[in-house]
Amino acid sequence: MSTMEKPKMEQKPKKGPIKIALDPTTGIPFYRQIILQIEMALADGRLTAGTQLPTVRGLAVDLQVNPNTVARAYNELEIRGLVSTQHGTGTFISDKTVTIPDVEREQILSQLARGFVSQASSYGFTVEDIVKHLTDYREQERK
Amino acid sequence: MSTMEKPKMEQKPKKGPIKIALDPTTGIPFYRQIILQIEMALADGRLTAGTQLPTVRGLAVDLQVNPNTVARAYNELEIRGLVSTQHGTGTFISDKTVTIPDVEREQILSQLARGFVSQASSYGFTVEDIVKHLTDYREQERK
DNA sequence: CCCAGTGTATTAGTCTTATAGTACAATTCT
DNA sequence: AGAATTGTACTATAAGACTAATACACTGGG
Structure with a gap:
């Protein structure tokens, strides 16, 4: 699986804004893929308490989906207590993040x-x- | 439904044709309710190998649903090998494992x-x- | 053969879900 | 206050699941 072997500095330094990618072929709804990937990032430490998530509009443009789709994902995450949204300000990782053993x-x-x-x-x-x-x-x- | 009560000895001693009743309030699709109730009857012995199930039309009239709904249930049961259908004859509880391509x-x-x-x-x-x-x-x- | 009985196929209608389009509302900073 | 940025609410469209309406096809007894 190495069509191009070049272990340069291509490593993800676990920093920077979270990267989310949607796969339309999986049959998993977009909003659920967003939720899942944020949960994963929470689990492995790429996202920590207080970090601001991409804005609804920003991520929507980035993923080429409607803002509502992102908003729905953020909404469910807030219901689960994983993030906290503030109208007019942004969406942030909640400090009472739950880690699943x-x-x-x-x-x-x-x-x-x-x-x-x-x-x-x-x-x-x-x-x-x-x-x-x-x-x-x-x-x-x-x- | 019962404008006339008939307090006779209407005892059903676990024999006779299987009784299926649909509950439209459960949210469970009709065809799935039929499947479940037949599976139950198979599990507790009310239905045994060789027994003929109600006809597609007969049960449809009885349950006041479309024949296709009953047919769909019977179809899934056949895929699982629980029943065997014979076009023009009827649907029967299967006595041996059915082979599927x-x-x-x-x-x-x-x-x-x-x-x-x-x-x-x-x-x-x-x-x-x-x-x-x-x-x-x-x-x-x-x- | 024919007819009444059986299962099956095709098509359409209704409902729910996922997403988009668009406009609205709250916050921050100047 | 005003402008920019943020999340939100409402409505519409596309796709799928479930069921119905209707016509078709196979089987067995007269």
Whole structure:
């Protein structure tokens, strides 16, 4: 996967404004992709309390979506307590940021997976079938 | 609905045709309610192999829905191998595992997986997370 | 063969969701 | 106060899910 090997200073220094990119092919709504990526940035420390998020308009222009789409994402994040918005000022990372422990993450994934495996089982699929399918899927995504 | 009460001995002793009732207030689609209730009846033994289900039209009239709604439910049940439909004859509880073409199986699994990946993504999990989890899960199942 | 019964296919209508277009409202700084 | 920047509210459009209306196709008993 190295069509061009050049480990220059291309590394992300974990600083600077958060970079968000939308993928219209995933089937995941834009506003949800924004939420997800901000959550990720929160989880790995790229975003810390007090940091101002891109403005609704600014990010909308950057992502080439409507301001409402960004606003919706920010709104849900505020409901979850992850950010705090101030009309006329901006949207900021809340200082009471919640970090999800790995154990809890594992539990969530386990619960999701259990439901999925159960569902797939009722169609006659085995865990191996699923793993194989997902592996192939991931390979294709990486093309 | 009952302008005339008939307090007879209207006992249904777990026999006779399966009784299905739809509740429009639940938000659960009609076709899915039908599927669920048949699955339940299968689970607790009220339905056994070889039994004929109500006809598409008959049940549709009974439930006051369109035949297609019943047909859709029966169709999904057949895909899962729970029932077997014979054009012109009826729909029956299947007594043995039905074989489904591999191509169709693959499409079904793909669709299921897409939904699951989307769901897991909204929680911040990647396909790799999922694959790893499922692989570990399978390992544990094997010992 | 024909007819009554069965499942199926095609098309359309309705509702919900995601997003956009546009105008409005609050804050800050001068 | 006024202008610029910020988030917000309202309405409209596109796409998908669910169901209905209607016509088609297969099966088995007279």
